[in-house]
Amino acid sequence: MVDRKKNHRPVRAHLKAHRSRRASLLGGAVLVAGLAAACGGGAGGAVGNPARQNPDTLTIAVAAPPQSLNPALAGNGDPLIIPVELAYDPLIYLKPDGTFAPGLATGWRFVGSGNKVFELDLRPGVKFSDGSALTAQGVADYFAYFAKAGGLGASRVQNFEKVTATGPLSLRIELKAANPELPYILTQGFAIGDVVSPAGLKDPNRLGTSTAGAGQYVLDAGGSVTNQSYTFTPNPNYWNPKAIRWKKVVVKVIPDANAVLGAMRAGQVDYMISDSKNADAAKQAGFEVRTWPYLFGHVQLLDRQGTQVKALGDVRVRQALNHAIDRKALAKALFGKYATPSDQILLPKADGYDPALDGHYAYDPAKAKNLLAQAGYPGGFSMTMAAYNLQPGETDAAQAVASYWSKIGVKAKIEVPVSISAYTAGLTGRKYQAQMFEYGGLPMYLVADQLLNSGSLFNPFNNTDPRIAALMREGAAADDASRPAVYRRLQKVLVEQAWFVPFASIDKVTVSRPGLEGVTASPRSPDPNPVFFTAAHG
Known part of the structure; x- marks a missing residue:
């Protein structure tokens, strides 16, 4: 992975994140996209009739680079969490309708009353992208690392009084103070449940510019440029290969919302988190615009x-x-x-x-x-x-x-x-x-x-x-x-x-290409997860 400022320097939390949205960090491709859109050309076709979603490649535009590719330092919510969602399966999936579904864990429950003791059963046979196996002790070790890493969610894991592997694929979490939303924070939007492999934990500095998860995709370091573009390809070890919908997912950092819309018109971007000022223009250009509180x-x-x-x-x-x-x-x-x-x-x-x-x-x-x-x-x-x-x-x-x-x-x-x-x-x-x-x-x-x-x-x-x-x-x-x-x-x-x-x-305002499906949300699941996105057939 190429770092334009210093080769292979990890992207660290709080140090290389959220460049001002007024900054102009547009690469040559984006400028070309804007010019093409202004001239009415490009792959997007005529205004109001953009090209439909490519079924092989999904390109997502975000306004700011990730704080880190390391889940423990990534922060939470859109747009920071998108690269982590692609490479790391959570212990529990938050579905678009706000309900929970099995991820790396197949079962979970509070024990007794008071919301202070919680148990998890892990999925058997899961391997991380580096080939290492998912175990209860590995999850406990990840929690211990997360609590010390210094990310924005560290205090929530510091509330774990004791984490015990009660079996090869089962563990118990005992809390210092009650947390009724513990299952919720183990879903993809918070990174706490996005377990890093044991091999990845041995060298956490590398996690800023590489991935070590059990998710659907892995970072293509050779096709990525820190703070500009991140390319992901399918994880060959993924436990559920039928769930992988894309041959390639690209996350582009484009701070200016107008430039993103131009790139969408030129066929270079498929999905963006917009602002209210560009919503009407996106509708007029023929894109799908969705909004919700x-x-x-x-x-x-x-x-x-x-x-x-x-x-x-x-x-x-x-x-x-x-x-x-x-x-x-x-x-x-x-x-x-x-x-x-x-x-x-x-x-x-x-x-x-x-x-x-x-x-x-x-x-x-x-x-x-x-x-x-x-x-x-x-x-x-x-x-x-x-x-x-x-x-x-x-x-x-x-x-x-x-x-x-x-x-x-x-x-x-x-x-x-x-x-x-x-x-x-x-x-x-x-x-x-x-x-x-x-x-x-x-x-x-x-x-x-x-x-x-x-x-x-x-x-x-x-x-x-x-x-x-x-x-x-x-x-x-x-x-x-x-x-x-x-x-x-x-x-x-x-x-x-x-x-x-x-x-x-x-x-929230999202803009997507016609034929891109799965961009849905609900009050308890307000951030669309790109692993649920699909291209319509036909």
Whole structure:
């Protein structure tokens, strides 16, 4: 695999990821694609009548390179996880309809009550791409590596108190704290269940530029260029060869959404994760455009106890910031018909989402000013807000929110980190008192785990509240039937305490070539998995 910056240098988490979507990292082929599209030529044919999906090769465009090909350092969710999904089978598959299916594990269960003991039965006869065998001890060793690797999901595996191989193909996980979503985080979107082979674990530095999984495909290093293009070919050792649908899958990094659409018109790309601004143009060009609720846009008020900006420690100030923004106008201006206003840090239909809280913070600048005055800040105050384009348009959203706040005297200085390493360093170093963020539509347990837990990346000031902590513990230990009610109570406290300034539920937009099937999703499975994609016959 060729690295344009330094040959064979591993792609490491936080260091080579998420180049700005405003950067222009377009190779010659992409420029040709754009020119061909502009001239109406190329393999795509006339505008509105693009070529159908090639049944042998699937080409996916992503806006940013993977943080790493190493599952333990890859992060989670689209687009970071796509290369890992191709090369690593998870222990449990999350199907497009949100239900679970066997992967490397054929059976799983919680033992007893309280969601703290979990057992897995592994699939017999599985070999990794390097020929080594899947064993329970190998999975336990992978978990131990994952917990120490330093990736974004490490804390979830650090919650494993003890992992025991109870047989050659069976193991038990004992948790420090309850986790009702353990089966969910062992699916493909989180990488925790994407087991690396024993041989791969012996030299983890190589995992940044090679693959060592038991998935459908292996990386073709000779046909790949770090941070630009990744080519995958079928894994000859795959346990279910009939499931392999493509002779080749290519993942291209193209930061500019307009350039991707041009490449699709020229027949060089088959699938892309788009933004709302390009959706209508893609439809007019004859491509399949699919949308569904995906993210909740919000400002995280990180300094909620007023450590650096004393004003943020007052709940009236945080409530004022919520009343100061016009959610309906924001959603429409930023995302058009592909978003709806929201006051909550969950998507509709998620466990814990409460329709009774919709509209809790009506747009009322006069009330916002009055709350500021009551708190002792009639002239407003200043703070620093980070805005990094992990999702397209987050900097635009930050500017729009800051504009509303300026009308009540609150000055939000927006900082745009130059890289993901600078961004995460700024968060952990408490450089920002707030940040714009668009977070995926996950169950409340997982949202709370990342956004509320003391010491997490998104709670760098270690804010705590006894009511919030108690409800998090209660929800984690509850059974499936009673958990949503607990999380609705948690949501109510979060809204009333105004730890966040939510503003919209935002749709995911995907664009695919006619004849590409399997691009489907659901509330619990919001990221289409390319291993389920197929080309229509005929």
